[in-house]
Amino acid sequence: MAIDEIKHSSDLHILKNIAELLNEETDLSQMMKGVIKKLLQITGFTTGWIFFIDEEDKSHTLAAAENLPAALTYCQCQPMKKGSCWCVDKLQNGRLKKASNIMECKRIEEATINELGETNGITHHATVPLQSGKEVFGLLNVASPNKKEFSSRELALLESVAFQIGSAIKRVKLTKKEQEMALVQERNRLARDLHDSVNQLLFSLTLTARGGEAMTNDKDIKETFSMIGELSQSALTEMRALIWQLRPKGLEIGLLEAIKGYGEMLGLQVSTQLNGVLCLPSKLEEALWRIGQEALNNCKKHSGQDCVHMALDASEKEINLEISDDGCGFDFDEEKGLFSLGLQSMKERTENLNGTFKIISRLGEGTKIKVVLPY
Incomplete structure (x- = not known):
C-alpha cells in the first residue's frame, strides 16, 4: 500500500472515531472533554485544549483541556482562563477562518516569563475555529513538545475534526433549545389547566362560603363558613402565585x-x-x-x-x-x-x-x- 494511501486510511480512521464519540454524547461539557482526549490518543499530539467564545460579549472560557504543562495549570489553570492571546484575538477579529499554525503561544510565553512552571517543551500550537456554517463556537488548539510547525495534512485533518465538533455543538444547542421550548409550552399548559380548573373551583368555594355565612344566623355555622372562606381565599392566592411562577406575565x-x-x-x-x-x-x-x-x-x-x-x-x-x-x-x-x-x-x-x-x-x-x- 502506498504511503499516501496509508495516511488517507489513517485520517479516515481518526475521523470515524471522533464522529462516533460525538454522536454518542449529549452533554456539551463531557463531549468536549471526551473529544480532546480521544483526538490526542489517536493522532499522537500530546496536548490540546478547547476555548468557547461567547456570542454576545466575545469573552472566552476554557471548555476542555488535556495534558496541559504545569505552566498552564498553575492555580487551577488561571493562565488559560484570564487575559487574551493571539489565537482568540485573531478569531474575534475575523482573521482566523481555517486551521493555522500559531508562531508562538502567548500564554506559554507569559507563563515562562512569570516562572509559573514547566512548559514540557511546548512553545507553538496549531489552532482551528470550531464552527457550523457561519456560526463560530470557539477554538480547538493542539500542541506537542518542540513542534514548531504543523504540516498541511495535519492542518487539514484538524480542520475536518473541528468541523465535526462544530456540527455536534450546533446539534446539542438546537436540542437544548427545543427542550427549553418544550418546557415553556408544558409550563403554559399547566398554568392554563390550573387556571381553568383548580383556580375556578377555589373561587367558587370562596363565593359559596360567603353565601353560606350570609344564609344562617347560627354563630357556630357562621364561623365555620367564615373559616372555609378564609382558607379557600388563602389557597386561591397561593394558586395564583403558582400560576405566575409557571407562566410569568409582564416580562414583555x-x-x-x-x-x-x-x-x-x-x-x-x-x-x-x-x-x-x-x-x-x-x-x-x-x-x-x-x-x-x-x-x-x-x-x-x-x-x-x-x-x-x-x-x-x-x-x-x-x-x-x-x-x-x-x-x-x-x-x-x-x-x-x-x-x-x-x-x-x-x-x-x-x-x-x-x-x-x-x-x-x-x-x-x-x-x-x-x-x-x-x-
Whole structure:
C-alpha cells in the first residue's frame, strides 16, 4: 500500500472515531472533554485544549483541556482562563477562518516569563475555529513538545475534526433549545389547566362560603363558613402565585413591572427604581425574575410588612438588584450559611451566573437582598 494511501486510511480512521464519540454524547461539557482526549490518543499530539467564545460579549472560557504543562495549570489553570492571546484575538477579529499554525503561544510565553512552571517543551500550537456554517463556537488548539510547525495534512485533518465538533455543538444547542421550548409550552399548559380548573373551583368555594355565612344566623355555622372562606381565599392566592411562577406575565413590558405585578398579586405595595438602560440576555432576565419572585414571597410570609422597595441599577458590565423591606428582620450569621431553601435557591441562581448574593438583616431592622450579576 502506498504511503499516501496509508495516511488517507489513517485520517479516515481518526475521523470515524471522533464522529462516533460525538454522536454518542449529549452533554456539551463531557463531549468536549471526551473529544480532546480521544483526538490526542489517536493522532499522537500530546496536548490540546478547547476555548468557547461567547456570542454576545466575545469573552472566552476554557471548555476542555488535556495534558496541559504545569505552566498552564498553575492555580487551577488561571493562565488559560484570564487575559487574551493571539489565537482568540485573531478569531474575534475575523482573521482566523481555517486551521493555522500559531508562531508562538502567548500564554506559554507569559507563563515562562512569570516562572509559573514547566512548559514540557511546548512553545507553538496549531489552532482551528470550531464552527457550523457561519456560526463560530470557539477554538480547538493542539500542541506537542518542540513542534514548531504543523504540516498541511495535519492542518487539514484538524480542520475536518473541528468541523465535526462544530456540527455536534450546533446539534446539542438546537436540542437544548427545543427542550427549553418544550418546557415553556408544558409550563403554559399547566398554568392554563390550573387556571381553568383548580383556580375556578377555589373561587367558587370562596363565593359559596360567603353565601353560606350570609344564609344562617347560627354563630357556630357562621364561623365555620367564615373559616372555609378564609382558607379557600388563602389557597386561591397561593394558586395564583403558582400560576405566575409557571407562566410569568409582564416580562414583555419590563422586568421591574413583572416583579411589581407579582408583588401586587401577593398583596404587597412594591415601589421601584430603575437606573440605566436594560437590554438583558434571556438567561439573566429569567434569573432576576425568579430571584425577585422568591424575595417577594419571603417578604409576604415573614416580614410582617406590606411595603417593599426594589431597585435595579444597570451599568455597562453588571446589573444590581436590591429588594428591601422594613419588616421584623432576623439575625443573620453569614458564617452559619443560609437556613432557608428559598434563600439558598436565590444564592445558587446568582452564583450559577458568576454573580454575588448578599443578605443584610437584623431583628427589628428589616431585610435587604443584594444581587450583582455580570453581563
